[in-house]
Amino acid sequence: MSISFDRLRSILFDERASGTLTDIPSEFYQNVHEEIERMYRALYDSGDPLSEETQDMIRQIESIKSFLQEIFAIRTSRIIELATAKANGDMIDREMMRLMTSEERLLFDNVSQAVSHARSTMVELHIRRKTPVIEEKVEEEAGEVITPQEVTPVRITTPVEQFMGYDGRTYSLLPGDIVVLPRPNADVLCNRNIALNTRIRK
Template identity: 35%
Template structure:
């Protein structure tokens, strides 16, 4: 099963990169990959001495390979959906056949991107509406008032920048760690033997202190 799933994912990724077009994928692909990773984690924890056994190392490699391959599939498909959305928003020819191959979640993203592009165009090019108005704009205004910073009259409110999302790294925890808040805003409580994905910055700190081992992923 492990070899079959990983080879299937890798072949799918190669086909996507070669064709450059959005292709059909099994709607259950992401669910199957997550289920596989969870099962292999259980297999790892069931080993008597996972840190010292060859099988433990092999399981970690399998988890890493599947995790990275699925992430790359997501990235490739997301870029393809973005291209299709831009073509549609610009009135260019967009393949309906490719659009039919989107997963429901990708279709929702596609439609929201088109809507956002059109709304922003109306605001900036035609000056007909405030971009991304409503609750978000009001929330920004309330935040400025709470900070005691008056908004200059006649000056459009500048949306608050969103924090950059940190890349993640798959790591193997080598000793217990006190709870901490990661760069992504989540609170982590880690124990020796855990296999987790952490924001890359946090993972680097733990690895520098020999608390975690960064699992180098194989393609």
């Protein structure tokens, strides 16, 4: 189903005025493209490319494209901000997830996974490399050998409540998320069929 010019303009005004995602049709982007295609067909069928009616239609098509571009820019900026927050361990309101279209949810998942991966390599890996120095002091005081904290990449397969990891981080995960967890946490989730170990075994 296509979307009218007035409806699209109304959505844009709502997005500009709101500080968060607004409720748009689940097939919003497809509907807009269908409307543009419909208008192009009407334009080609008009027969007179120089008529005032044809020129008005051309201007309206360009306006629709401009509206779509601005809506995309506003919404993707907010989605990227939410995805980054999730990758850094923040809780994301499930209502915000519901307000995303399927294309936007894919963007959210990809950004969240990319930031999570970057964090694990640029932040957590650095911490793990420094850990043995700290553990040597603990070994001297307690007389016990403590090995560096190992991690395991897993993919979440079923819903799981927020939990505190052995690394001190709070994890809020959704099915389909791929995340690097401390091995004890990963083992528990895998044993309970909540996650799958994605480590490549040689």
